[in-house]
Amino acid sequence: MSDSSMAVSSSGSCLSTDSSKVDERRDGEEAETVKVPPPPPTEKLLVLGGNGFIGSHVCKEAVDRGLSVASLSRSGRSSIQDSWASKVTWHQGDLLSLGSWEDALNGVTSVISCVGGLGSNSHMYNINGTANVNAIKAAFEKGVKRFVYISAASAGIERKVFLSHFMLPGYYEGKRAAETELLAKFPNGGVVLRPGFIYGTRRVGSMKLPLGVIGSPLDTILRHAKPLRKLPLVGALFNPLLNITSVANAALRAAIDPVFPPGVIDLDGIHHYSQEKF
Ligand SMILES: NC(=O)c1ccc[n+]([C@@H]2O[C@H](COP(=O)([O-])OP(=O)(O)OC[C@H]3O[C@@H](n4cnc5c(N)ncnc54)[C@H](OP(=O)(O)O)[C@@H]3O)[C@@H](O)[C@H]2O)c1
Numbered sequence: 001m002s003d004s005s006m007a008v009s010s011s012g013s014c015l016s017t018d019s020s021k022v023d024e025r026r027d028g029e030e031a032e033t034v035k036v037p038p039p040p041p042t043e044k045l046l047v048l049g050g051n052g053f054i055g056s057h058v059c060k061e062a063v064d065r066g067l068s069v070a071s072l073s074r075s076g077r078s079s080i081q082d083s084w085a086s087k088v089t090w091h092q093g094d095l096l097s098l099g100s101w102e103d104a105l106n107g108v109t110s111v112i113s114c115v116g117g118l119g120s121n122s123h124m125y126n127i128n129g130t131a132n133v134n135a136i137k138a139a140f141e142k143g144v145k146r147f148v149y150i151s152a153a154s155a156g157i158e159r160k161v162f163l164s165h166f167m168l169p170g171y172y173e174g175k176r177a178a179e180t181e182l183l184a185k186f187p188n189g190g191v192v193l194r195p196g197f198i199y200g201t202r203r204v205g206s207m208k209l210p211l212g213v214i215g216s217p218l219d220t221i222l223r224h225a226k227p228l229r230k231l232p233l234v235g236a237l238f239n240p241l242l243n244i245t246s247v248a249n250a251a252l253r254a255a256i257d258p259v260f261p262p263g264v265i266d267l268d269g270i271h272h273y274s275q276e277k278f
Pocket of ligand 1: 048049050051052053054055072073074075076093094095096114115116117127128131150151152153195196197198199
């Protein structure tokens with residue numbers, strides 16, 4: 001967001017910086033440039049899970065764009081020391097514990113939920129499904145305009161059946177429960193992003209894991225392997241990976257661009273929208 005500027009004469013009268021008008025200044029009067037601050041942001045963004053891997057990148061991108069940004073998570077303030085983190089309002093609250101966090105939605109225009117994760121089946125259903133369903137219902141009640149949910153790619157029918165029936169039923173059932181609630185409550189402003197593997201720098205305590213060292217070159221190769229994604233059984237292995245900045249940008253755009261299409265956005269869609277300037 002760029003600052004506008006105007007010249008103020010020593011007598012206090014304002015002079016435009018338009019060169020055709022500067023000459024209106026009286027002889028001998030000196031002009032100094034005063035920065036006029038940008039108008040206060042009208043968009044107020046709440047990132048659920050803003051201290052996690054994806055959430056922290058979303059918060060950083062949103063702060064860089066001059067948005068008013070808040071985060072809500074069980075642990076509250078992020079341990080990240082970067083300057084953008086001091087510009088985020090950090091709320092503490094558990095989405096599974098109703099009645100303790102809903103005030104964080106007051107005045108919020110857009111929500112991006114990055115809450116989810118792995119664990120036991122019941123935990124995965126709760127954190128990916130119930131926690132997000134609670135958030136979607138509360139945001140709807142509070143009159144939030146747009147809601148973006150970070151879900152997960154199905155990754156091909158064979159792998160989906162394998163994962164959902166034998167390995168991660170709670171994860172996928174929870175994701176789909178949240179998606180269904182979102183599209184019902186926010187038919188015009190609800191966006192589901194379904195990324196696959198996301199690479200970028202992940203913080204584990206005070207350590208930074210540069211997953212991009214592997215992810216970036218692999219992504220370049222997989223992006224040219226589109227026909228292989230149709231292969232039976234192994235096709236999902238050729239799904240492209242996504243850079244964390246692409247996912248954060250696509251989520252941010254979905255949250256604040258009123259013409260971003262509602263509905264489910266897959267891997268290629270996320271990549272596409274993250275490339276466009278907005
Ligand atoms: N990383 C990937 O490669 C990838 C790929 C595809 C999809 N996804 C999906 O993207 C989402 C975010 O992934 P991530 O890697 O960023 O996960 P993450 O780093 O573990 O972040 C999860 C966030 O959710 C918060 N959280 C968890 N339970 C909560 C609750 N009950 N109430 C409030 N906040 C809660 C956590 O903070 P607290 O612990 O402080 O509460 C944390 O900020 C997940 O849904 C994941 O399934 C990730």
